[in-house]
Amino acid sequence: MFTRIASKCKTSSTSSSLLSSQFGSSSRLRSTSANFFEDLDPLLQRGLAALSVSSPTSFQTTAFSKIANTGEEKSDLVLSSETGSGKTLSYLLPILQNLLAAKTPSKYKTSTMIVVPNKELSQQLLHVITVLSGTWESVVWGGSDETRELFEKSGVEASERSFTVGVLPGGLNSVTDFRPFRSALSRPPEDFSTDHADVLIATPSTLSPVVLDIANLDLCLGVNTLVFDECDLLLDGGYLNNMRDILLGFRRKRKMSGDWGVAGTQTIFCGATVPDYGKKSVDEFIKRAFPEAERVEGSNVHAALHSGLTSIEWIEEDRDANRLNAVCDMLTEDEKKTLLFCNSGDAVDNVVEALESKGVRALAYHAKLRGAERFQNLQQFREEGSPVLVATDAAARGLDIPGVERVIQLQWAGNVVAHLHRIGRVGRGGSKGNAVVFYGSSEADLVQIIRDAEGQKRLVVEGDVDGDDEDGKVNQAFSRKRGFRKKKKKSAKEARGE
Numbered sequence: 364m365f366t367r368i369a370s371k372c373k374t375s376s377t378s379s380s381l382l383s384s385q386f387g388s389s390s391r392l393r394s395t396s397a398n399f400f401e402d403l404d405p406l407l408q409r410g411l412a413a414l415s416v417s418s419p420t421s422f423q424t425t426a427f428s429k430i431a432n433t434g435e436e437k438s439d440l441v442l443s444s445e446t447g448s449g450k451t452l453s454y455l456l457p458i459l460q461n462l463l464a465a466k467t468p469s470k471y472k473t474s475t476m477i478v479v480p481n482k483e484l485s486q487q488l489l490h491v492i493t494v495l496s497g498t499w500e501s502v503v504w505g506g507s508d509e510t511r512e513l514f515e516k517s518g519v520e521a522s523e524r525s526f527t528v529g530v531l532p533g534g535l536n537s538v539t540d541f542r543p544f545r546s547a548l549s550r551p552p553e554d555f556s557t558d559h560a561d562v563l564i565a566t567p568s569t570l571s572p573v574v575l576d577i578a579n580l581d582l583c584l585g586v587n588t589l590v591f592d593e594c595d596l597l598l599d600g601g602y603l604n605n606m607r608d609i610l611l612g613f614r615r616k617r618k619m620s621g622d623w624g625v626a627g628t629q630t631i632f633c634g635a636t637v638p639d640y641g642k643k644s645v646d647e648f649i650k651r652a653f654p655e656a657e658r659v660e661g662s663n664v665h666a667a668l669h670s671g672l673t674s675i676e677w678i679e680e681d682r683d684a685n686r687l688n689a690v691c692d693m694l695t696e697d698e699k700k701t702l703l704f705c706n707s708g709d710a711v712d713n714v715v716e717a718l719e720s721k722g723v724r725a726l727a728y729h730a731k732l733r734g735a736e737r738f739q740n741l742q743q744f745r746e747e748g749s750p751v752l753v754a755t756d757a758a759a760r761g762l763d764i765p766g767v768e769r770v771i772q773l774q775w776a777g778n779v780v781a782h783l784h785r786i787g788r789v790g791r792g793g794s795k796g797n798a799v800v801f802y803g804s805s806e807a808d809l810v811q812i813i814r815d816a817e818g819q820k821r822l823v824v825e826g827d828v829d830g831d832d833e834d835g836k837v838n839q840a841f842s843r844k845r846g847f848r849k850k851k852k853k854s855a856k857e858a859r860g861e
């Protein structure tokens with residue numbers, strides 16, 4: 364038998380006017396009375412209409428005021444707001460407006476670099492920028508056939524080319540590999556043979572060798588905005604070494620700012636989760652490297668329940684077969700567009716097979732699939748070709764798939780960061796959806812920590828991570844790697860009366 368616990372989600376009421384933002388009970392993101400969209404370049408206004416975005420959230424309004432050129436000096440920024448709250452546009456709109464408004468645009472140097480964790484997010488970002496630019500012609504290089512197709516379906520009216528964008532490809536290991544792209548990032552004024560990219564999208568592994576090479580210092584010189592999207596993922600684990608190299612490359616540039624008449628770079632860290640537990644946290648890393656960085660925070664950041672959720676149902680069940688039967692019942696009962704999470708690629712494949720054998724159409728999405736197949740499956744799911752996508756955490760970060768009505772964690776994420784991002788794939792951009800989470804009896808104590816936090820405004824609180832104080836409790840749960848294990852051990856000890 365299942366133990367079912369349903370949590371109804373409260374909508375947060377916020378009092379802080381600057382930081383309160385998009386959350387509310389309306390079916391669209393809550394917008395502000397001051398609509399900076401009205402002052403945007405007409406090209407961007409057309410692009411926003413194509414994206415069906417009509418008015419900004421207050422978080423976007425605040426971010427705009429911190430990034431748009433006003434003649435004032437700009438601070439480095441940490442932009443954090445809950446999943447699905449429109450962080451991408453919060454940095455893109457001011458960046459693109461700056462480009463369009465520049466009286467003497469840099470025709471020779473890339474002025475914006477945006478770093479995202481993977482190819483899928485590169486292509487997703489490319490799609491948004493292309494829609495905002497109004498023409499596929501703005502893509503200098505790196506656009507895939509699928510992204511082009513997506514753009515064509517956006518129904519955007521072709522416009523004069525305004526700004527250009529490129530996705531830095533992988534595998535540029537030598538100077539020779541890189542040469543064809545070099546002039547697109549910083550070309551001599553007399554060279555009109557190549558299009559240059561105003562905005563460069565890259566992953567840490569593609570950008571770090573380029574930026575680290577002292578011979579490419581000039582490529583950084585024109586960069587006035589550097590964005591790290593999904594910053595907590597980038598500043599952790601496998602990405603960290605490449606990220607350190609990129610930051611080192613830009614530190615060199617910073618040293619030249621002022622003295623040599625080189626303009627500074629505004630660095631923007633963006634994420635729905637910026638863990639702040641203890642000395643090794645991402646938040647501490649940013650504080651050390653960018654002590655002056657200003658924080659712009661939407662309400663609900665790190666809340667256990669985000670504002671797009673109508674309910675979350677927790678189901679304790681140890682047996683895989685029972686979980687699968689329950690999921691099949693749900694999927695056949697209401698045919699909701701569902702993103703279903705498992706913890707490994709093998710588990711995903713097995714579940715897809717099992718669902719198909721029960722007559723439920725489902726597609727797989729995980730890192731072990733060939734890139735093209737993965738992309739195709741995602742595309743089919745986007746376009747309603749299949750009502751169910753079964754995925755690993757490869758789909759938990761940043762992916763914006765319209766119309767997803769439900770997220771099911773068939774296997775529970777196992778840490779709070781992944782949990783928040785998984786349930787954040789539903790209820791985006793002002794839409795609503797629900798989540799279902801299966802967990803085992805051995806995970807019950809950890810689940811309880813999150814459930815206890817459902818009534819709190821923030822899941823993460825300041826506190827002594829390694830101590831036993833109550834404040835530290837939730838912080839430990841938030842720890843990506845060790846918190847849960849530690850907490851589990853502690854619970855086991857307590858159960859034994861030690």
Ligand SMILES: Nc1ncnc2c1ncn2[C@@H]1O[C@H](COP(=O)(O)OP(=O)(O)OP(=O)(O)O)[C@@H](O)[C@H]1O
Nearest residue numbers: 392418419420446447448449450451635761763792
């Ligand atoms: N002002 C707005 N009004 C309505 N929809 C919006 C607005 N701003 C953004 N959106 C839509 O909200 C959706 C989510 O946006 P986005 O992907 O930028 O979220 P996010 O905050 O980056 O989420 P995550 O943290 O999960 O990456 C997108 O489909 C976007 O078009």
